[in-house]
Amino acid sequence: MxxxxxxxxxxxxxxxxxxxxxxxxxxxxxxxxxxxxxxxxxxxxxxxxxxxxxxxxxxxxxxxxxxxxxxxxGHSLNNGNNVYLSLHPNSKEEADRLFNGLSQNGHIEMPMADQFWGDYFGSFVDRFGVHWMINYNPEF
Structure with a gap:
């Protein structure tokens, strides 16, 4: 799927x-x-x-x-935090490239950093109101 x-x-x-x-x-x-x-x-x-x-x-x-x-x-758009796109790159470098590129002129919620659960993670809202998570786990 x-x-x-x-x-x-x-x-x-x-x-x-x-x-x-x-x-x-x-x-x-x-x-x-x-x-x-x-x-x-x-x-x-x-x-x-x-x-x-x-x-x-x-x-x-x-x-x-x-x-x-x-x-x-009759359509209306309501930006909200009910949808995040979670990206899982294959390297820390790719995680940084995606985070830095997509977050340009957006709002960073959590900068990319090593997290307590073992992943390298960051989240932000891009300049178009879309919510993103970048999550790199070196073991996958």
């Missing part, structure tokens, strides 16, 4: 995913705008350029996916 985190944004999904691509590398496997949807003529002009679906593979097993909400359809 694969778990693909799916994120929602309020009009800045493309900006967020270009940022994530700058950190993780790779290429988008899908980028669809609301204007590509059936009956897009019913979508207000100011929402047609929003992302309907975007995906970015960040490893062999994980693909980040997202879309923008449509306020005209």
């Amino acid at each position: 694969k778990v693909n985190p799916y994120l929602n944004f309020n009009g800045n999904a493309e900006e967020a995913f270009n940022f994530y691509k700058s950190v993780f590398g790779g290429d988008f496997t899908a980028v669809m705008k609301m204007s590509d949807a059936p009956d897009s003529d019913k979508i207000p002009a100011k929402e047609k350029d929003r992302i309907m679906h975007i995906s970015l593979p960040i490893s062999e097993d994980i693909t980040l996916m997202a879309s923008d909400i449509l306020p005209s359809m």
Whole structure:
């Protein structure tokens, strides 16, 4: 089974995913705008350029996916701490690279440090309001 985190944004999904691509590398496997949807003529002009679906593979097993909400359809976005994306890199160096890259202009909750449970761990909220944990365990 694969778990693909799916994120929602309020009009800045493309900006967020270009940022994530700058950190993780790779290429988008899908980028669809609301204007590509059936009956897009019913979508207000100011929402047609929003992302309907975007995906970015960040490893062999994980693909980040997202879309923008449509306020005209009654959607609302509530950023909260109910979802974290927990990344488990293969080295301490990769943990630091991911933490430093993704936390740029965000809010660091716990800096990367060796923790009492034996892992090298840190957490933050990125500049788009997405909550992340970076967890490196040298024994796995």
